Amino acid sequence: MDFTKVIKEVGRGKNHARDLDREQALELYRLMLAGEVPDLQLGGLLIAFRIKGEAEQEMLGFYQAMEEQTLRLQAPAERPMPVVIPSYNGARKQANLTPLLAILLHRLGLPVIVHGVTSDPGRITSYEIFQALGIKAADCAEQAQAMLNEGRGPVFIPVSILCPPIDQQLQLRWQMGVRNSSHTLAKLATPFIDQPALRLASVSHPEYIQRVSSFFQDVGGLALLSQGTEGEVYANPLRSAPVHLIGHGEQKILLERQEFSAQNLPAAKDAQTTADWIQDCLEAKVAVPQAILHQLACCLVATELAPDMAEALMLVEQLF
Template sequence: MAINHYIREIGRGKQGARPLTREQAADLFAQVLDGAVTDLEVGAFCLAMRIKGESADEMAGFLDATSARLARIPAAARPLVVLPSYNGARKLPLLTPLLALLVARAGLPVLIHGTRTEASRLSVSQVLEPLDILPLAQARGIAEGEVAYVSTELLCPGLKRLLDVRKVVGVRNSAHSLVKLMNPCEGPAVIVGSYTHAEYAESMAAVFERMGSTAMLLRGTEGEAVADARKLPRMDGFIQGRPTVLEEGQKGVTEVPGLPKDTDPLVTAAYIREVMSGTQPVPASIALQVEHILRLADAAASGEKQ
């Protein structure tokens, strides 16, 4: 099989390209994930979609193909909270593990999934390791109150290969958005999606609506799924695809006691331990994010029972 007929449709530039149907997008992405196409075709697909941009139907199709190939996490008694971690830390401490531990302390199972996508940034695994949270060796159920970390390669090797294309061509591709939208769980879940630029807020919201997801969407810390400890971002929610505003957000930056000044993983891990022990206060923005995630989880649980 080949995808050149799809590339002809999407590769005509931003103005001339035509969007694929959800079914066509699923077929195209399935071939890419399965390694059924040449490296040249993969590069052409990545660059064409980068220039054109994904429609909500196309991204839904990509998610359909990915879902069929995931090593799925078994459902738990309570909804799984999914924290994608792909941006890492450039200037600010990486506090995605803090968010995960706070949510888990409230009794929910939490899954962090990710991989390093930029060599110049700190990855979440570097902070998780000193917190004694090591990558799972295989997909398994996650207990209530547990934080687990799984690599993208374990979830879907083809997806990891596609993310790695960035190292060759130098620009992000559709996979970098997809990993922040996908649900790797067999049961109900709350997906915490994040964006770096305002235009992604609209496109990601459209996909959550199209997929009927229960999710949170916010402008996270350097693209991570955790609120900036120093300020309160806008937080939007989706309950089975229905949008709702969770937090309007506030302007301004505040000082946070004890917050590390850089990205050092050992210093960050030590700070997280201090917050969890009560030695340092929970940053207000992250505390609010936890509250909203818990409410979304309740909504996901209610929806599953109906």
């Protein structure tokens, strides 16, 4: 592949760049993930796509290349559909409640996979909170599968195990100063290739909802999609965004926007304070935020463990 020619096409800025077709994008990203693009050209490509934005066909090609390198797991037999939760942003201003969401989903009987980074300067990752809670990460595919089969969970898989080439692309952020396409791709990954699984997804701005929805429809994925909380998928405890259910060729709003009064939330964002607060929630010493309870109900409907939101909320409120 002539990388100079590709850069010339995609690197003309947001208004003048040309998009690659799906096959071109697939070929290019395969080479990028294989480490076969020289550093200078790789940097040029990453910045070009950062400025231009990935087109729909480009994202599908990139995704296929990533999927080829992603760890495969088998969903546990005779159990509900698994839920896949990406966690790549962590806590910046407020406590990261992704681990709470994952633990409560597991308590509802759902197999849960959380995948993400293990560290991020200036932010508190889900990995660090799980560690503070005594929940160890899987260190290989075999261990992750065993944990799933044994009903242990939630199972945290570092992205370095889930898809090592994507992890390498993510690490380039600290050399280049900005994120690249791998940050978007990692959040879409699932280890349950060609198997039913519910993916929780989020966007940073409402205008991206339709783009991500189209992606899931193109790949035949089942997803709950909403505007995230500092980039994480858990529902904001004070003002949760609408939740879109995407699957079977349809998109519908499962839960409208909601606002909640001030609640007893973690006093700080650090891992230990957040873990202690989560433990209090699990022991019913502190109320689980209503926004999280409603998000759990959405998951029950999406995985067909409840026929509608009314019954799902009843089930959740009985348990928590």
